[in-house]
Amino acid sequence: RIDDGLDARRCAFQCVHMLVRMLSGAANTDLLAESIVRGIADDHDIRLLVLQVIHETVSTQAHMYAERLDEIAASVRKVQATKLSPKAVSQEIEKHHAILKSSVSVLVALEPVAKAATSPSAEFDKLLAEVMDSSNGELSVYYKELHSQG
Numbered sequence: 001r002i003d004d005g006l007d008a009r010r011c012a013f014q015c016v017h018m019l020v021r022m023l024s025g026a027a028n029t030d031l032l033a034e035s036i037v038r039g040i041a042d043d044h045d046i047r048l049l050v051l052q053v054i055h056e057t058v059s060t061q062a063h064m065y066a067e068r069l070d071e072i073a074a075s076v077r078k079v080q081a082t083k084l085s086p087k088a089v090s091q092e093i094e095k096h097h098a099i100l101k102s103s104v105s106v107l108v109a110l111e112p113v114a115k116a117a118t119s120p121s122a123e124f125d126k127l128l129a130e131v132m133d134s135s136n137g138e139l140s141v142y143y144k145e146l147h148s149q150g
Contacts, residue, residue, distance in 0.1 A: 003043065006043055006046075009043070009046055010043075010045055010046055013035070013039055013046050013049040013050065013053075014049060016032070016035055016049075016053060017049050017052055020032070020053050020056060020057055021056065029064040032053075032057075032061070032064065033064050033067070033068045035050075036050055036053060036054065036068075037068060037071045037072055037075050039053075040072060040075040040076060040079065040103070041075040041076075041078050041079055044095060044098060044099050047079075047099070047102050047103075050106075051102055051105060051106060051109070054106060054109050054110065055109055058109055058110065058112075058113060062112075062116065065110055065113045066113050066114070066116070066117040066118070066119075066121075069113070069114055069123070069124040070121050070123040070124065072106065072110065072124065073121065073123040073124040073126075073127045074123065076103045076106055076107060076127060077127055079099060079100075079103040080103050080131075080139065082096070082099070084096050097138070100138060100139060100142065101142045101146070104131055104139055104142040104146060105142075105146050107124075107127065107128050107131055107143070108146045108147055110124070111128060131143050
């Protein structure tokens with residue numbers, strides 16, 4: 001299956017990333033938050049751009065993320081629910097693992113926001129607890145690895 005819109009979305013998210021870097025604090029936070037929520041569940045390359053935006057803005061836009069934790073958790077849950085085909089080749093398996101790790105890195109980046117939020121997000125907290133659960137295999141390993149990196 002070919003995604004004809006991938007290049008256009010990648011370009012759009014690269015623009016968002018540059019605008020956030022150049023105009024920190026001046027962005028429309030509602031539009032930025034909507035873009036980030038959509039981008040988390042998008043293609044791997046776009047997810048990496050979104051992750052960069054999250055890391056660069058989490059300290060200055062914590063309130064924006066705090067208001068959207070349920071939506072972010074739902075997007076991350078969709079990503080983590082994707083399953084590999086039984087006939088997946090090595091490259092597909094590696095990409096799948098990278099996608100799962102990037103989804104966990106979103107949770108790790110936003111964990112301090114969730115802890116400091118005035119109104120907790122039950123959905124985010126539940127997803128984070130599931131990922132941290134040692135019986136959850138690779139997601140738990142990714143969480144521990146990413147959390148220890150700080």
